[in-house]
Amino acid sequence: xxxxxxxGRKAAWINFGAWDKTAAIGVLAAVVVSLIMLAPxxxxxxxNVGDGYRVLFGASAGSSFAFTSLLLSTTPLLITALGVTLxxxxxxxxxxxxxxxxIGAATAVLLFPVVDGLPVVLGVLVMVxxxxxxxxxxxxxxxxxxxWRSVSEIISTIMLNMLALLVVQYLVSGPLKGKGxxxxxxxxAPTNMWLGNVGIGAVMIPVGFVIAVILVxxxxxxxxxxxxxxxxxxxxxxxxLAARQRLKVTSMQAYSxxxxxxxxxxxxxxxxxxxxxxxxxxxxxxxxFDGLAIALLAQGRxxxxxPLALYFGALHNGSQSLQSExxxxxxxxxxLVGLPVVVAAALIGYANFSPRARRAPASQTKEA
Amino acid sequence: xxxxxxxxxxHGSLPADAIRDGHGTSGVSSTAGLxxxxxxxxxxxxxxxxxxxxANDRLDLDIRPGRIHGLLGENGAGKSTVxxxxxxxxxxxxxxxxxSGREVSIDSPYQASELGIEIVHQESILxxxxxxxxxxxxxxxxxxxxxxxxxxxxxxTAAELGFELNPNSKVSTLSIGERQRADIVIAMxxxxxxxxxxxxxxxxxxxxxxxxFAMLRRFxxxxxxxxxxxxxxxxxxxxxxxxxxxxxxxxxxxxxSKTFPTEGGILDAMIGSSDLARGxxxxxxxxEWTGAATLSVRDVTLRCSERLTVRLPQLDVRPGEIVGVAxxxxxxxxxxxxxxxGQRRADSGAIQLLGKDISTFxxxxxxxxxxxxxxxxxxxxxxxxxxxxxxxMPELLWQPAVGPGKRRxxxxxxxxxxxxxxxKAPNATTQVANLSGGNKRRVVLARETHLKSPSVxxxxxxxxxxxARAGAHLLSHIQTLANAGTAIVxxxxxxxxxxxxxxxxxxxxxxxxxxxxxxAGLNQMGxxxxxxxxxxxxxxxxxxxxxxxxQ
Numbered sequence: 001x002x003x004x005x006x007x008g009r010k011a012a013w014i015n016f017g018a019w020d021k022t023a024a025i026g027v028l029a030a031v032v033v034s035l036i037m038l039a040p041x042x043x044x045x046x047x048n049v050g051d052g053y054r055v056l057f058g059a060s061a062g063s064s065f066a067f068t069s070l071l072l073s074t075t076p077l078l079i080t081a082l083g084v085t086l087x088x089x090x091x092x093x094x095x096x097x098x099x100x101x102x103i104g105a106a107t108a109v110l111l112f113p114v115v116d117g118l119p120v121v122l123g124v125l126v127m128v129x130x131x132x133x134x135x136x137x138x139x140x141x142x143x144x145x146x147x148w149r150s151v152s153e154i155i156s157t158i159m160l161n162m163l164a165l166l167v168v169q170y171l172v173s174g175p176l177k178g179k180g181x182x183x184x185x186x187x188x189a190p191t192n193m194w195l196g197n198v199g200i201g202a203v204m205i206p207v208g209f210v211i212a213v214i215l216v217x218x219x220x221x222x223x224x225x226x227x228x229x230x231x232x233x234x235x236x237x238x239x240x241l242a243a244r245q246r247l248k249v250t251s252m253q254a255y256s257x258x259x260x261x262x263x264x265x266x267x268x269x270x271x272x273x274x275x276x277x278x279x280x281x282x283x284x285x286x287x288x289f290d291g292l293a294i295a296l297l298a299q300g301r302x303x304x305x306x307p308l309a310l311y312f313g314a315l316h317n318g319s320q321s322l323q324s325e326x327x328x329x330x331x332x333x334x335x336l337v338g339l340p341v342v343v344a345a346a347l348i349g350y351a352n353f354s355p356r357a358r359r360a361p362a363s364q365t366k367e368a
Numbered sequence: 369x370x371x372x373x374x375x376x377x378x379h380g381s382l383p384a385d386a387i388r389d390g391h392g393t394s395g396v397s398s399t400a401g402l403x404x405x406x407x408x409x410x411x412x413x414x415x416x417x418x419x420x421x422x423a424n425d426r427l428d429l430d431i432r433p434g435r436i437h438g439l440l441g442e443n444g445a446g447k448s449t450v451x452x453x454x455x456x457x458x459x460x461x462x463x464x465x466x467x468s469g470r471e472v473s474i475d476s477p478y479q480a481s482e483l484g485i486e487i488v489h490q491e492s493i494l495x496x497x498x499x500x501x502x503x504x505x506x507x508x509x510x511x512x513x514x515x516x517x518x519x520x521x522x523x524x525t526a527a528e529l530g531f532e533l534n535p536n537s538k539v540s541t542l543s544i545g546e547r548q549r550a551d552i553v554i555a556m557x558x559x560x561x562x563x564x565x566x567x568x569x570x571x572x573x574x575x576x577x578x579x580x581f582a583m584l585r586r587f588x589x590x591x592x593x594x595x596x597x598x599x600x601x602x603x604x605x606x607x608x609x610x611x612x613x614x615x616x617x618x619x620x621x622x623x624x625s626k627t628f629p630t631e632g633g634i635l636d637a638m639i640g641s642s643d644l645a646r647g648x649x650x651x652x653x654x655x656e657w658t659g660a661a662t663l664s665v666r667d668v669t670l671r672c673s674e675r676l677t678v679r680l681p682q683l684d685v686r687p688g689e690i691v692g693v694a695x696x697x698x699x700x701x702x703x704x705x706x707x708x709x710g711q712r713r714a715d716s717g718a719i720q721l722l723g724k725d726i727s728t729f730x731x732x733x734x735x736x737x738x739x740x741x742x743x744x745x746x747x748x749x750x751x752x753x754x755x756x757x758x759x760x761m762p763e764l765l766w767q768p769a770v771g772p773g774k775r776r777x778x779x780x781x782x783x784x785x786x787x788x789x790x791x792k793a794p795n796a797t798t799q800v801a802n803l804s805g806g807n808k809r810r811v812v813l814a815r816e817t818h819l820k821s822p823s824v825x826x827x828x829x830x831x832x833x834x835x836a837r838a839g840a841h842l843l844s845h846i847q848t849l850a851n852a853g854t855a856i857v858x859x860x861x862x863x864x865x866x867x868x869x870x871x872x873x874x875x876x877x878x879x880x881x882x883x884x885x886x887x888a889g890l891n892q893m894g895x896x897x898x899x900x901x902x903x904x905x906x907x908x909x910x911x912x913x914x915x916x917x918x919q
Contacts, residue, residue, distance in 0.1 A: 226769045227764065230761075230770075241750055244711050245731075245735065245748075245761065246709075246734050
């Protein structure tokens with residue numbers, strides 16, 4: 001991705017570097033413009049514009065409960081986006097988040113009978129580790145196909161999404177179907193293993209979210225400071241350059257894709273234990289793709305992933321209220337998630353290919 | 369071979385039998401050759417400057433119909449530029465182009481084609497994802513399907529030339545040779561008056577070459593003017609009717625109707641005797657090299673592409689020794705460097721570094737043991753990262769972790785290296801993308817030759833992009849490193865440089881590396897001839913040298 005645009009033409013803010021002011025402004029602009037563009041859409045839908053915004057964001061702010069539900073909606077997005085960003089930094093695209101989420105969650109469901117009698121912490125740990133490993137392996141399939149057979153991971157991860165969904169559909173309508181359910185979904189997680197909230201004063205913070213935040217900090221620190229992180233980054237900047245520095249480019253990319261899958265698998269287990277408690281067809285409402293959108297908007301920068309995940313989480317969280325209070329279609333939310341991506345793409349395109357960018361390539365600006 | 373631009377207007381050093389055409393630098397605009405015959409194409413006083421680089425300087429060319437005209441000159445002599453001007457890709461800054469006596473302005477490749485100038489580029493410009501027919505349609509600005517008449521013309525011309533080509537085959541399925549044949553057919557199928565072929569022969573086999581020139585001759589006999597760019601002197605002498613030599617953007621000699629001097633005479637015109645006299649006094653003192661080689665290569669082969677297989681029978685570089693690899697660019701130097709720095713693995717043979725097989729080294733060990741200055745700075749530094757990050761790449765990549773304290777240290781040593789290597793940038797946190805090519809190269813040199821302390825350094829065209837003073841500074845820096853015991857492989861096409869700083873020189877021709885011979889026994893003429901693959905020329909001052917490629 002980063003190698004497809006000649007370096008000279010790149011505008012500063014989309015550069016693959018440390019978090020900087022111009023980059024932040026770019027992403028912020030995308031979010032703000034998309035929010036403004038929401039107004040005419042609300043008018044078209046016949047809804048009072050003020051009401052629309054109030055309902056959309058009222059669901060996530062204003063009460064302790066709303067805040068907790070925002071964090072709950074954000075958790076799977078944040079972890080998945082973190083994983084996609086990891087892959088993105090190595091120059092690969094993990095489009096398979098949804099499949100990895102659901103297969104990770106299904107793994108935990110498979111383990112319900114095993115963990116039932118175990119101590120709570122051990123039981124949760126077993127499910128979390130198993131879900132992460134299966135997600136890792138699911139991602140590794142795409143990674144190894146890329147390494148060995150040069151199969152585009154964009155194609156293979158999408159196909160693996162289908163595979164995961166079909167496998168889970170089979171499981172939850174047959175062998176793993178919950179007893180007495182009228183619809184196809186798995187049995188419920190052992191209630192003692194549900195992830196609750198951590199109370200800080202009156203504010204309740206979901207355990208999954210706490211884990212997600214710890215992961216953001218640990219993974220950012222690791223990739224920014226470790227040799228592994230730098231090698232991964234060099235692979236993402238230019239495969240040719242990395243190869244000349246004797247890095248194993250394709251192995252690095254395969255490993256990054258697998259790690260990315262592991263993160264999504266973990267997101268699936270945490271969502272299962274923290275929120276839905278069952279796995280059904282619609283377990284993931286598209287977190288994998290949203291995670292990709294977040295990673296793209298963040299351009300591989302971990303500090304940007306966090307606020308963007310919160311914003312997307314708020315949109316998801318508010319969508320239910322839009323539906324229940326204003327009768328807007330659930331598809332409306334897809335628009336909200338899509339808009340900032342489109343706006344950002346337009347901004348990036350403009351920054352790269354505007355007449356000004358063409359006339360004054362960055363490589364010439366500071367010529368001594 | 370890259371040589372300095374000779375002083376304009378001094379052609380006193382030309383061989384006596386070089387015929388000047390009369391309307392050269394004098395600026396006389398004439399459309400007729402000496403014999404009054406109308407010229408198919410005349411280039412008059414064309415100049416083209418890129419930034420500081422003078423690519424074409426008051427260039428004159430007379431191209432007669434019905435003849436094969438050889439265009440000779442070193443890399444950077446201005447051949448490609450004038451071809452691109454004739455092909456409508458560049459516009460000249462000054463001068464005129466006359467086609468059959470009429471002044472024309474060529475604004476686009478399409479227009480060049482309309483005017484009857486067809487070019488077969490060195491690297492095929494056919495679009496791989498399209499079929500040949502679609503490529504023809506695109507080039508002729510035809511919307512939709514290619515008319516049957518053109519498709520038939522292609523098939524007919526291909527058959528005439530003895531090529532088997534289907535216009536409906538997709539270009540990406542064709543081999544390099546087939547793409548070139550398709551290019552040739554496309555150039556020949558119309559009624560072009562002037563056909564220009566930019567170095568077409570290197571990818572041809574010997575038999576293919578014979579039939580290729582027979583074909584060119586047939587087309588010439590139909591009255592077309594043919595210009596062929598080549599590096600092979602013998603080929604030019606045997607196959608061309610007229611030869612023009614370019615040097616520093618200028619036509620320095622033209623011989624017509626097979627009145628060629630000896631190969632030595634042509635070579636003299638290409639290189640310039642004024643340049644030949646230089647550099648001999650600065651040679652390194654001859655040394656007997658004994659002891660274990662730091663880098664040792666035996667019988668290595670690497671097949672790179674259809675047109676290039678690198679063969680390295682033997683190469684030894686000992687501590688403190690500077691071994692030059694001389695050759696015309698594109699003879700396999702890049703691949704040679706990639707092998708020596710441990711990026712690519714040989715198909716067969718052995719490369720030993722510090723007495724161990726290079727494949728037993730880890731990436732990290734290779735990084736510290738081998739200094740690598742590739743020809744393209746983009747292979748060695750990341751434009752997206754800033755200067756100190758690029759300078760600290762070995763530490764950042766191979767230390768388990770670099771914390772804030774270590775970062776400060778690295779930044780400080782980066783500052784020092786920037787000053788030492790005269791990297792012109794506001795500070796060490798400047799992004800490398802914002803640096804000029806020369807400064808990027810300085811960053812690479814600072815890291816690979818100064819911040820690291822490798823046992824062997826492989827430099828590929830290291831002085832390229834540096835100004836004369838920085839170049840001289842670098843050469844003395846390399847000698848200092850060698851004196852301190854570093855083994856150096858110095859890949860260059862610059863005769864001066866090679867003979868000035870190398871202890872021993874090996875020549876690479878078409879991917880095959882010859883024996884190393886002491887630089888002290890070589891002169892520029894001999895080295896130039898060896899680089900061009902000429903054997904039998906008087907190449908060495910010292911007759912007892914044993915270098916096969918140099919004898």
